[in-house]
Amino acid sequence: MFSKLKAEIDSIMERDPAARSRWEVFSLYSGFKAVRSYRKAHWLLEHGHPFLARWVSQRSRHKTGIEIHPGAKIGKGLFIDHGMGVVIGETAEIGDYCTLYQGVTLGGTGKDKGKRHPTLGDHVLVGSGAKILGPMKIGSNARIAAGAVVLNEVPDNATAVGVPARVVRINGVRPDNLDQVHVSDPVSQELCRINNMLKGMEKTIDKKRTADDKPDEKSADQKHQNFA
The missing domain is CATH 1.20.5 (Single alpha-helices involved in coiled-coils or other helix-helix interfaces)
Structure with a gap:
């Protein structure tokens, strides 16, 4: 347990130059606290205690300004930087070592039950204020620009910008072969x-x-x- 906790803190320190010590991250970082509370809530939900799970989740939301549904599936090393206003929906899935900035929404579309929130691969970075809406997949190592609204899938190693978001880089190269004219804009x-x-x-x-x-x-x- 302590080794996992240390690994989570170290992964945050690697991505945040402002972090001066493990103790600072452990005691003061709202994103770290929100993820810890999520893991407790998720465990409660998985073991048949949905009310307690939501209680832990809502308590964390009031303390941190970050709302993570207990039903979401989150890998290791998630870093929520600054954090205020982040919303992660019930059927969202997040891979390992992803980074989310303030105001990010991993939201659903409509009121249908079942899978309705996005799936993020590993090492995905989502800029501040970005919205990813619907059950699409965001590939590993993808970058979503600040303020983007993502309504379609984003491939691995791609950069997406705009409203609605469109891919402007794959592996650091502009995808000239993509049909940019008929993108739904x-x-x-x-x-x-x-x-x-x-x-x-x-x-x-x-x-x-x-x-x-x-x-x-x-x-x-x-x-x-x-x-x-």
């Missing part, structure tokens, strides 16, 4: 629609100007007859 689609509408209006205005500038042949003939 409502903001880009609306801008394209407005741009096309403006182009159509410009063409209509140009045609009208051309028609107005063109001399009226019938009127010219009438004027010629009058002078004659």
Whole structure:
């Protein structure tokens, strides 16, 4: 037990240059406390004590500002940095040595029962304020940028950014072969629609100007007859 505790603390110190001692991490880090409380709550849930499990979970949420459902499955070495506002849903799964920053949500979509939260591989980093919604998989060593909203799967060793998130790097290289044009991006689609509408209006205005500038042949003939 103490060896596992030490390993958890050491994994945090490796990723946080601000950590000065194991005692500091153990006694002051809200993310570490939240994960410890989660492991107690998860054990209670697995051993048939759902009410006590939720009680431990809610008590931890009030103390740390981090909500982890007892039903989530979390590997070793999870580091929740700063932590305030982090939410991890009931069917979420997190691999080993992942890092989550403040405001991260591993959430579900809809009210269907069963698997409805994301699965993170090993060594995944999720930036502050990012939202990963739905039962998709985030590959090992993936990086999710701050503020991203992830609605689709992210492959191993990839970096995803934006709203909705799209992959911009795999193994540090831009994936030029990926279809970036047809990515479901409502903001880009609306801008394209407005741009096309403006182009159509410009063409209509140009045609009208051309028609107005063109001399009226019938009127010219009438004027010629009058002078004659």
